[in-house]
Amino acid sequence: xxxxxxxxxxxxxxxxxxxxxxxxxxxxxxxxxxxxxxxxxxxxxxxxxxxxxxxxxxxxxxxxxxxxxxxxxxxxxxxxxxxxxxxxxxxxxxxxxxxxxxxxxxxxxxxxxxxxxxxxxxxxxxxxxxxxxxxxxxxxxxxxxxxxxxxxxxxxxxxxxxxxxxxxxxxxxxx
Numbered sequence: 001x002x003x004x005x006x007x008x009x010x011x012x013x014x015x016x017x018x019x020x021x022x023x024x025x026x027x028x029x030x031x032x033x034x035x036x037x038x039x040x041x042x043x044x045x046x047x048x049x050x051x052x053x054x055x056x057x058x059x060x061x062x063x064x065x066x067x068x069x070x071x072x073x074x075x076x077x078x079x080x081x082x083x084x085x086x087x088x089x090x091x092x093x094x095x096x097x098x099x100x101x102x103x104x105x106x107x108x109x110x111x112x113x114x115x116x117x118x119x120x121x122x123x124x125x126x127x128x129x130x131x132x133x134x135x136x137x138x139x140x141x142x143x144x145x146x147x148x149x150x151x152x153x154x155x156x157x158x159x160x161x162x163x164x165x166x167x168x169x170x171x172x173x174x175x
Contacts, residue, residue, distance in 0.1 A: 047139075072114070075110070078107070079111070086101075
């Protein structure tokens, strides 16, 4: 049997989806209110962990986006500076004109390569948002189903208790 600390480490290593799946399996196996509370706590902790991971991903995404923007700003500034230099060189008819033209072509090539990368980034961001929305929709659906299940289980228990009381009264009338 694992110590509580080992069990906590194992729970932290599990993905949120594994926890939700495990809690769903456990929910089917147990019907006691204590276990339901534990399962609900596990589901809540899994959701909290998932939210933490989502926030971490969002933070990292913003950091990468900021770095890309900073890099793009530097590239644009470099492009501007090179264009200015090119103009000055054209005015001077310098022997470095060929080198500047080569650099300009390389910068233009890099700019053309960056455009599809930016589009890919936007596409992936859109896919991520769609996947997150689908996940949230499924999560809501699951919560509704769990709620309905709890209602049905409660209703079933009430009906069984009522039937048991009736049977008990019938037995008492026989004595």
